[in-house]
Amino acid sequence: QVQLVESGGGLVQAGGSLRLSCAASGLTFSRYAMGWFRQAPGKERDFVAGISWSGGITDYLDSVKDRFTISRNNADNTVYLQMNSLKPEDTAVYYCAAKLMTLQRNPSSYNYWGQGTQVTVSS
Numbered sequence: 333q334v335q336l337v338e339s340g341g342g343l344v345q346a347g348g349s350l351r352l353s354c355a356a357s358g359l360t361f362s363r364y365a366m367g368w369f370r371q372a373p374g375k376e377r378d379f380v381a382g383i384s385w386s387g388g389i390t391d392y393l394d395s396v397k398d399r400f401t402i403s404r405n406n407a408d409n410t411v412y413l414q415m416n417s418l419k420p421e422d423t424a425v426y427y428c429a430a431k432l433m434t435l436q437r438n439p440s441s442y443n444y445w446g447q448g449t450q451v452t453v454s455s
Contacts, residue, residue: 334358334444336428341449344418348453352413354428354446361409362386365435367442368402368413370424370451377427379437381413389435396422418453426451 340352352368367382381402382391390402401414411428426449429442 334430336430336444336446338426338428338446338449341426341451343452343454346419346453346455348418349414349416350418350451352415352426352428352449352451354411354413356409356411356430359430359444361430362406364430364432364443366402366404366411367429367431367435367437367439368411369427369429369439370422371427371448372424375424377439379439380426382435382437383411384435385433391435391437415451418451420453420455422451423453424451425449 335357337355344350365384368380369377370380371377380393383402383404387404399417404411428446430444431442
């Protein structure tokens with residue numbers, strides 16, 4: 333049974349930082365590209381950042397580039413999202429997801445999803 337478990341969300345003031353973690357189990361982690369997505373109330377789930385199975389390729393939503401950093405550790409099956417200079421518009425539920433092989437932005441192409449973690453940025 334595949335499980336993706338996110339942690340690290342919370343309430344932070346604008347300009348602050350949070351580090352999200354996603355621990356994966358039940359899959360061959362190194363075969364999967366990993367993505368972080370977010371969904372605000374009443375909005376669609378959007379791609380935020382992604383990393384290839386090897387970690388050699390990363391991709392970011394333009395609005396988070398230079399503020400967020402995605403990384404992964406294939407030895408302990410974990411993917412991270414370091415979020416700096418947070419803004420109120422970053423407030424959302426953040427999800428990690430796993431996609432077999434190649435990295436893509438389309439959420440419908442992902443095979444497995446976590447339950448999400450809330451990130452709230454106050455102004």
